[in-house]
Amino acid sequence: xxxDTVRVRFAPSPTGYLHVGGLRxxxxxxxxxxxxxxxxxxxxxxxxxxxxxxxxxxxLIDALRWAGLDYDEGPGKEGxxxxxxxxxxxxxxxxxxxxxxxxGKAYRCFCTPERLDEVxxxxxxxxxxxxxxxxCLALSEEEANAKLDAGEQCVVRLNVPEGETISFEDRVxxxxxxxxDTLDDQVLIxxxxxxxxxxxxxxxxxxxxxxxxxxxxxxxxxxxxxxxxYQYLGWDVPEFAHLPLLLNPDRSKLSKRxxxxxxxxxxxxxxxxxxxxxxxxxxxWTAGDDREFYELEELVEAFTLERVNKAGAVFNVxxxxxxxxxxxxxxxPEALLPAVRAAYEAxxxxxxxxxxDYLVKIIPLMLxxxxxxxxxxxxxxxxxxAPTEYDEKGVKKRxxxxxxxxxxxxxxxxxxxxxPTKDDYERVLREVAEKKDLGAGRFIHPARLAATGVPxxxxxxxxxxxxxxxxxxxxxxxxxxxxx
RNA sequence: GGCGCAUUCGUCUAGUGGUUUAGGACGCUGGCCUCUCACGCCGGUAACACGGGUUCGAAUCCCGUAUGCGCUACCA
Numbered sequence: 384x385x386x387d388t389v390r391v392r393f394a395p396s397p398t399g400y401l402h403v404g405g406l407r408x409x410x411x412x413x414x415x416x417x418x419x420x421x422x423x424x425x426x427x428x429x430x431x432x433x434x435x436x437x438x439x440x441x442x443l444i445d446a447l448r449w450a451g452l453d454y455d456e457g458p459g460k461e462g463x464x465x466x467x468x469x470x471x472x473x474x475x476x477x478x479x480x481x482x483x484x485x486x487g488k489a490y491r492c493f494c495t496p497e498r499l500d501e502v503x504x505x506x507x508x509x510x511x512x513x514x515x516x517x518x519c520l521a522l523s524e525e526e527a528n529a530k531l532d533a534g535e536q537c538v539v540r541l542n543v544p545e546g547e548t549i550s551f552e553d554r555v556x557x558x559x560x561x562x563x564d565t566l567d568d569q570v571l572i573x574x575x576x577x578x579x580x581x582x583x584x585x586x587x588x589x590x591x592x593x594x595x596x597x598x599x600x601x602x603x604x605x606x607x608x609x610x611x612x613y614q615y616l617g618w619d620v621p622e623f624a625h626l627p628l629l630l631n632p633d634r635s636k637l638s639k640r641x642x643x644x645x646x647x648x649x650x651x652x653x654x655x656x657x658x659x660x661x662x663x664x665x666x667x668w669t670a671g672d673d674r675e676f677y678e679l680e681e682l683v684e685a686f687t688l689e690r691v692n693k694a695g696a697v698f699n700v701x702x703x704x705x706x707x708x709x710x711x712x713x714x715x716p717e718a719l720l721p722a723v724r725a726a727y728e729a730x731x732x733x734x735x736x737x738x739x740d741y742l743v744k745i746i747p748l749m750l751x752x753x754x755x756x757x758x759x760x761x762x763x764x765x766x767x768x769a770p771t772e773y774d775e776k777g778v779k780k781r782x783x784x785x786x787x788x789x790x791x792x793x794x795x796x797x798x799x800x801x802x803p804t805k806d807d808y809e810r811v812l813r814e815v816a817e818k819k820d821l822g823a824g825r826f827i828h829p830a831r832l833a834a835t836g837v838p839x840x841x842x843x844x845x846x847x848x849x850x851x852x853x854x855x856x857x858x859x860x861x862x863x864x865x866x867x
Numbered sequence: 868g869g870c871g872c873a874u875u876c877g878u879c880u881a882g883u884g885g886u887u888u889a890g891g892a893c894g895c896u897g898g899c900c901u902c903u904c905a906c907g908c909c910g911g912u913a914a915c916a917c918g919g920g921u922u923c924g925a926a927u928c929c930c931g932u933a934u935g936c937g938c939u940a941c942c943a
Contacts, residue, residue: 573941604938839904
């Protein structure tokens with residue numbers, strides 16, 4: 384790893400599913416890596432054993448793969464700086480912490496949760512920052528060892544200096560500074576021996592050669608602690624870029640209570656990965672031009688950290704829907720077939736004998752009329768079942784007094800045709816209309832009602848051709864009978 | 868409460884001191900196209916949080932206020 388090779392990471396904790404905010408963070412990391420010829424690393428932050436969810440890692444990887452964000456290194460893809468699961472790196476953290484303790488930059492703390500609580504309450508009552516009072520910093524090595532030998536539980540804390548200003552450059556926010564007096568003596572190693580995020584993330588980022596830390600804004604406030612750790616460990620700090628948060632419509636942080644937040648939810652609803660990726664890319668970033676539609680490769684080309692916004696962005700589903708429609712139109716019928724078939728099989732359409740070939744022919748006709756692939760078959764059941772009822776408003780508007788007679792005449796004419804194409808259907812209809820000295824509309828609208836039961840949809844002659852002569856004639860006759 | 872970050876149409880955003888009657892997109896909406904619906908095209912709707920400065924001139928710079936969000940755990 385040379386020092387100027389860009390290396391970034393996405394470091395989720397395996398709590399069950401990939402959050403759309405996480406997807407956006409992963410995406411920006413991915414884009415930045417690809418744009419700069421760097422590596423995109425996936426690291427699993429599983430240091431909280433109480434929150435571990437079975438199968439969550441597989442889930443995360445699956446969601447990333449679905450979105451098209453392949454990682455260069457990570458679980459199952461060794462890159463020489465693994466393992467990529469923090470739970471497998473415990474010795475590494477312990478080594479570094481031993482060094483910190485030796486240097487007086489960290490210390491063991493034996494305080495009970497009860498005492499911690501008191502200290503915190505007292506500090507808060509006095510109107511100050513609730514933080515640890517460094518009580519155990521005074522312990523000598525002998526005293527600490529004695530407590531350890533006696534079997535007392537302990538944590539390791541960061542020894543934060545007083546009266547210092549800690550600042551760092553953020554690629555999206557500029558210079559950010561904090562007074563060290565507002566920083567708590569952060570726990571580095573928990574009493575169960577696992578590291579906290581703060582320690583593990585600094586050590587791993589360094590050891591994995593991460594050059595740019597691109598993560599959510601929720602980490603901005605703890606970054607000074609990380610900066611301090613880099614200094615204490617004698618390391619240069621990486622570049623930081625804190626991304627604005629994704630918000631609910633009421634501008635609170637995007638949460639489960641106000642809608643779907645998991646990538647798999649959107650996947651299940653039928654959103655295309657291309658659309659979701661395009662959408663979240665635009666939540667907090669623009670190229671500066673008026674472009675809205677992007678494929679992943681085009682995002683790679685256009686992306687820069689400098690153009691990431693500072694303010695949070697509301698996750699606005701209407702625009703996602705529009706982008707889904709746009710991306711849908713770019714899909715080939717063959718690519719859409721599996722989703723269309725699945726929705727068709729699951730629908731309450733009675734005729735389930737449609738071939739792949741037939742479904743593929745329907746797709747282009749319906750593509751511009753739906754938001755989701757699943758709607759292609761289900762919004763047009765007439766491609767499978769003959770209508771059992773006719774749209775009331777449509778009938779009122781289009782089924783005039785002469786409709787039954789005209790429709791029968793049309794059926795008679797069609798019956799004589801041999802394997803008619805859409806052009807044949809149209810030609811004959813216009814001939815019949817002309818013979819009766821009527822506008823084509825007097826035939827087209829009733830024929831649509833008869834064939835589909837609804838007043839809207841694809842071009843009539845496209846529909847008729849797909850239905851086939853026998854079915855068309857039968858439906859025309861049935862409607863003439865039913866509607867009179 | 869403390870600390871930090873943010874604040875342009877309902878939403879996503881362009882805008883980095885004059886080119887701005889603040890531009891685009893989604894949504895909503897009027898019209899055109901058309902066998903219908905949809906697509907497409909043309910048009911409309913709607914914003915610089917507030918108050919002070921700095922400046923010949925501010926959405927753009929500074930200060931304050933308000934509001935929102937984040938952090939404030941042996942969670943990440």
